[in-house]
Amino acid sequence: xLKTFSIGGVHPQENKLSAHQAxxxxxxxxxxxxxxxxxxxxxxxxxxxxxxxxxxxTKIAEAAGFVSAAIHSSVSGKVAKIDxxxxxxxxxxxxxxxxxEGDEWEESIDRSETLVQGCDLTSEEIVKKIADAGIxxxxxxxxxxxxxxxxxxxxxxxxxxxNGVECEPYLTADHQxxxxxxxxxxxxVALLMKAVKVNKAFIGVENNKADAIEIMxxxxxxxxxxxxxxxxxxxxxxxxxxxIDAITKRQVASGALPISAGxxxxxxxxxxxxxxxxxxxxxxxxxxxxxxxxxxAKPSNFLARIGTPMSQLIDACGGLPEDTGKVIGGGPMxxxxxxxxxxxxxxxxxxxxxMNKKEANRAEEQTCIRCSKCVSACPMGxxxxxxxxxxxxxxxxxxxxxRIMDCIECGSCQFTCPANRPLLDYCRLGKAKVGGMxxxxxxx
Amino acid sequence: xxxxxxxxxIALLPAFVVSLLFFGLGALVVTATSVAACVFFEWAxxxxxxxxxxxxxxxxxxxxxxxxxxxxxPSNLPIWIIIIGSLFAIGVGKMSFGGLGCxxxxxxxxxxxxxxxxxxxxxxxxxxVGQLTSYTDATTGATPLAIxxxxxxxAPGFSVDxxxxxxxxxxxxxxxxxxxxxAAALLIGLLYMLMKKIITWxxxxxxxxxxxxxxxxxxxxxxxxxxxxxxxxxxxGLMLGAVFxxxxxxxxxxxxxxxxxxxxxxxxxxxxxxxxxxxxxxxSFAILIMNAFTPLINNYCKPKRFxxxxxxx
Numbered sequence: 005x006l007k008t009f010s011i012g013g014v015h016p017q018e019n020k021l022s023a024h025q026a027x028x029x030x031x032x033x034x035x036x037x038x039x040x041x042x043x044x045x046x047x048x049x050x051x052x053x054x055x056x057x058x059x060x061x062t063k064i065a066e067a068a069g070f071v072s073a074a075i076h077s078s079v080s081g082k083v084a085k086i087d088x089x090x091x092x093x094x095x096x097x098x099x100x101x102x103x104x105e106g107d108e109w110e111e112s113i114d115r116s117e118t119l120v121q122g123c124d125l126t127s128e129e130i131v132k133k134i135a136d137a138g139i140x141x142x143x144x145x146x147x148x149x150x151x152x153x154x155x156x157x158x159x160x161x162x163x164x165x166x167n168g169v170e171c172e173p174y175l176t177a178d179h180q181x182x183x184x185x186x187x188x189x190x191x192x193v194a195l196l197m198k199a200v201k202v203n204k205a206f207i208g209v210e211n212n213k214a215d216a217i218e219i220m221x222x223x224x225x226x227x228x229x230x231x232x233x234x235x236x237x238x239x240x241x242x243x244x245x246x247x248i249d250a251i252t253k254r255q256v257a258s259g260a261l262p263i264s265a266g267x268x269x270x271x272x273x274x275x276x277x278x279x280x281x282x283x284x285x286x287x288x289x290x291x292x293x294x295x296x297x298x299x300x301a302k303p304s305n306f307l308a309r310i311g312t313p314m315s316q317l318i319d320a321c322g323g324l325p326e327d328t329g330k331v332i333g334g335g336p337m338x339x340x341x342x343x344x345x346x347x348x349x350x351x352x353x354x355x356x357x358x359m360n361k362k363e364a365n366r367a368e369e370q371t372c373i374r375c376s377k378c379v380s381a382c383p384m385g386x387x388x389x390x391x392x393x394x395x396x397x398x399x400x401x402x403x404x405x406x407r408i409m410d411c412i413e414c415g416s417c418q419f420t421c422p423a424n425r426p427l428l429d430y431c432r433l434g435k436a437k438v439g440g441m442x443x444x445x446x447x448x
Numbered sequence: 449x450x451x452x453x454x455x456x457x458i459a460l461l462p463a464f465v466v467s468l469l470f471f472g473l474g475a476l477v478v479t480a481t482s483v484a485a486c487v488f489f490e491w492a493x494x495x496x497x498x499x500x501x502x503x504x505x506x507x508x509x510x511x512x513x514x515x516x517x518x519x520x521x522p523s524n525l526p527i528w529i530i531i532i533g534s535l536f537a538i539g540v541g542k543m544s545f546g547g548l549g550c551x552x553x554x555x556x557x558x559x560x561x562x563x564x565x566x567x568x569x570x571x572x573x574x575x576x577v578g579q580l581t582s583y584t585d586a587t588t589g590a591t592p593l594a595i596x597x598x599x600x601x602x603a604p605g606f607s608v609d610x611x612x613x614x615x616x617x618x619x620x621x622x623x624x625x626x627x628x629x630x631a632a633a634l635l636i637g638l639l640y641m642l643m644k645k646i647i648t649w650x651x652x653x654x655x656x657x658x659x660x661x662x663x664x665x666x667x668x669x670x671x672x673x674x675x676x677x678x679x680x681x682x683x684x685g686l687m688l689g690a691v692f693x694x695x696x697x698x699x700x701x702x703x704x705x706x707x708x709x710x711x712x713x714x715x716x717x718x719x720x721x722x723x724x725x726x727x728x729x730x731x732s733f734a735i736l737i738m739n740a741f742t743p744l745i746n747n748y749c750k751p752k753r754f755x756x757x758x759x760x761x
Contacts, residue, residue, distance in 0.1 A: 011754055245754065257755040370449050370507065371549035375697040380648070380704075385753035387702060407753065422449040 006211055008236035009246035010255070012383040014416045016239055016337060018212060022176045022296045022303035027184055029307045030320060032104055036079045036311030037089050037348040038064065039099045043140040044147045045071035050100055056083045061110035061287050064100055067135070073148040073351075074138035075100075078289035078309035080108040091350065092333040094343045102311070112285045119187050120283035123195060130199040130282055137281030138351075139288050142273035143167055143242065144334060146352040149274055153199045155263040162266030163204040164196050165251055166275055168220065169235060169242030171210060172335030175355040177292040178272050180305045182209070182216040189272050190223040192279030193230060200268050203229045206251045207272075212237045239337065240414040244269050246383055258410050273354075288351060293317065297358030299325035308349055314356055315345040329364025332357040337415040370423035378417035378427060384410045388417030388427045395430035400441060403434040409442070411435055452697075453508030455646045459637035460515050460692065466620045466630040467523070472580030474523030475626045481527050483514030485534035493543045504548050513537055516556035519627020519688060520732070521563070522574045524586045529567055533559040553739045554696045557732050564732070574623040591623040592683040597728040600673050611675065617682035628688040631681070638691045647695045650707035655690040656681060658715025666723060674723060686718065689731035699739040706742075706749035714738050 041047035048065035058064060058077040065075040081104040088096040109115060123130070135150035155161060166189075170178040182189060193205050207224060209217045211234045224230040233251055235241050245256045247269060254265040262269055270278075273291060280286040289310050296303035301322025308317060314331070318324055324331075324345065332339040333347065335355055342356075378388035386407060394403045411431045418428040467475040490510040494503040504510075517537050521530065537559025545551045564571045572594075575586035590598075590610070598606030612622045620630025627634075641647045664677035680686065685693075694700060694714055701710050714734045721730025 011752065249754075255755040258753070260755070371504075371547070373449065373509075373549045373697045374700075374702060375452065376702040379702045379751055382751075383754065385751045385756075387751065389702065410754065422452050424449075 006234055006236040007250045008238050009249045009383060011385045012381050013238040014381050014419050016173050016419060019173045020176050022294050022305055023179060025305050027180055027292055027305045027307050030312060030317060032079060032107060033312045033316055034104055036102045036104060037099050038075060038311040039091055039097055039350050040065055041097055042146060042350040043073040048072060048075045050086055052083050054083055054085055059108050059110050061113050061289060071148060071151050073140050076138055076287040076289045077102060078311050079104045081105040089348060090343060092342060092347050114284040121191060127199050127201055130195055133282050134278055137287040139277050139281055140351050141271055142291060143271035144352050144354055152268060159263040161200040161202050161263060161268050163202055163206060165247060165267050165269045166193055166207040166272055167242055167247055167269055168207055168209040168272040171239045171242040172337055174296045174357050175294045175335045177294045177305055177354055179213050179216055181276060181292050182220055182272055185276055186219045186223045188279045189275045190227060192275035194227055195278050195282050196270055196275060205230045207232045208235050208247050208251055210235050210237050210241055240383055243412050243414055258407060293353050294355040295321045299327055299360045300358050310349055310351060312349045313346045317356060318345060327360040328358055329361035330359045338413060367424040369425055372423055372425060375422060377420045381416040381420040383414060383416060384412060386410060391434060392425055392427045392430040395434040400434060400437045404438045408434045408438050449507055452646050453512060455644050456512055459640045462633035462636045463627045463630055466633040467626045470577040470620060471523035471626060474575060474583045474586060477583055478521055478523055478525055478530055478626060479518040481530045482518035482534055483511055485531045486510045486514035486538050489535055489538040493539055509548050513555045516692060517559045520560040520625050523626050524575045524584050525570055526584055529563060529570055533563040536562040549698055551698055553736055554693055554699045557693055557736055561732050576623055577621055589623050593728040596675050600723060614678055614682060625685060628685040631687045634687040634691050650704050651695045651700060651711045652690045654708045654711025655694060655715045658712045659686060659719055662716060662719045684729045685731040689735055694735050699742055701742050701745045703749045703751040706745040709745055710738050
């Protein structure tokens with residue numbers, strides 16, 4: 005029996021159209037628009053001004069506090085302006101615009117292909133290097149990695165869990181990264197283990213990626229205490245709490261940090277970025293992103309610089325198809341529709357999904373018949389039908405009692421609802437409102 | 449939604465086919481009348497009384513109510529009574545509460561019980577099986593449950609020998625309501641619905657197990673009064689109720705734990721009514737009573753939440 009999480013789950017169509025497409029290095033944009041808030045926490049503070057000349061890898065904004073992350077230029081050229089740009093959330097956010105000239109990298113970055121193994125740095129030095137490189141969780145949540153690697157002293161890390169699940173349909177960026185850079189990822193995992201002083205690491209990969217499991221196994225075998233765990237294909241296997249549950253059989257309590265279960269979870273992409281940051285002195289300024297969709301001419305995986313407009317990547321796949329209904333940032337389950345395609349890529353951009361008109365059309369909403377399919381599907385054991393009704397009626401106090409803050413916004417409820425109720429939208433609305441209420445209470 | 453509703457209809461097919469084999473014309477007339485009347489009343493009430501621009505006729509729920517109501521009626525029931533039953537089921541049981549998804553009680557059962565209380569004579573005379581071309585003129589006879597009740601009450605003229613054997617009960621060769629007679633056909637429907645994940649096992653299995661265990665205990669205690677548990681399982685509306693009536697989405701609990709409490713309670717109530725009550729059959733009453741408890745069960749039986757186990761440590 006393959007390991008999996010304990011409660012709920014669904015089986016969406018996988019639709020991995022871009023699987024096994026070799027990672028293509030995307031062309032440089034003419035102008036890079038680099039957001040200052042690409043992570044959870046305070047937006048970074050710019051340390052460049054209009055007219056400054058920067059290189060690839062030059063730090064252009066520094067972390068504003070502990071829970072924040074530094075930002076580096078992804079291109080070489082001149083700072084055109086510091087202004088706002090509409091990002092994937094649909095709101096205008098501050099960003100640094102850089103006009104691209106050539107492709108000159110900081111000299112400190114090691115651009116060779118040689119694999120660097122072993123590391124003489126102490127744990128603290130590794131964490132500092134990761135923080136300096138501006139690394140955040142690349143699975144999508146963008147939590148600053150150095151914060152996760154510095155758990156509160158009352159907790160003790162027992163193992164590192166690497167998330168190579170990629171349970172979101174359509175997306176193949178992590179899969180392809182594992183196929184092409186397994187050696188580097190494994191070195192990154194070793195560094196992460198050293199950073200949190202544990203001698204055990206699990207690399208969780210869904211069983212539909214047999215080739216990735218095989219190659220990760222091959223390289224993981226060269227390190228003591230590193231184990232690849234094949235997991236059942238079940239959504240949301242890659243949810244942080246679900247992954248910890250599947251691999252260690254420990255459930256993180258409501259409101260507690262994953263570290264309370266002794267686990268430090270990092271995405272494979274993050275592990276790769278950690279390797280590059282520590283061993284190659286390369287800050288995080290580019291990442292792998294999947295551009296896909298049923299009507300897309302050439303679904304692809306790109307290595308693209310942060311700040312590249314989405315439209316450029318879509319053009320590289322054959323352009324926006326004529327029957328486009330929606331462009332989603334991320335995957336079909338958790339992604340959000342983009343307001344336009346000029347949104348710049350950020351550290352958390354794992355994919356662009358182009359839905360055709362038919363797929364983008366939301367079926368007509370019907371009344372809830374209390375079939376309880378959403379209750380069975382919810383991986384957190386919540387009652388989405390109830391949360392949806394409460395949210396619809398604006399009863400946010402009761403939503404808090406029904407533990408809306410436990411919701412991981414995986415969308416399993418909406419996926420399974422036979423009445424086409426927009427349960428995820430209702431839950432997200434409720435979570436935002438209740439989150440605001442909790443913050444207001446704490447501020448008092 | 450439509451997919452689930454039509455899935456239920458497909459699951460009801462085997463029982464319908466069996467009813468045609470045993471009750472012939474009568475089964476066809478009653479079912480057709482009931483379905484047509486239910487769909488018509490749903491449409492007419494939504495359009496003319498509630499003045500809604502769209503109606504929910506297309507979703508198939510009124511068809512299901514129609515079929516289930518018919519399945520709970522004897523095959524010689526006159527058309528005008530069926531129409532009154534349909535009007536009560538849809539009009540009072542469903543639309544008065546706001547239509548699909550809002551009704552606290554199973555509409556088909558509400559209709560059936562209304563008819564049972566209003567027309568006790570017509571509702572308790574069941575044609576003997578095999579009269580394929582007769583309708584209201586069919587010869588009637590005692591159902592297995594009526595015989596069992598007679599035995600339990602010690603009434604003269606009732607004995608265990610009059611009961612059909614378990615196999616006859618299993619395939620449905622006995623008197624009773626149209627859709628309830630064949631346990632075999634209903635079980636095929638149950639398997640289909642489980643396979644298609646339309647329902648989960650919790651409610652039907654908990655009802656059947658409870659009835660088997662509870663009536664088994666009673667049988668062991670007083671075999672001269674009570675029949676063997678297998679006979680209880682296979683007779684009357686138990687199988688129809690456990691598979692199709694109690695599992696109605698709208699009126700049953702949401703969490704698995706809640707479903708089990710609901711199912712066990714229905715099983716207990718059914719046996720209590722069957723063995724000690726005035727009526728030979730208790731399934732409809734048991735389900736309706738537990739329908740009333742469903743909101744309470746939902747309030748107190750939350751699904752097992754992620755991380756709760758860890759919290760207790």
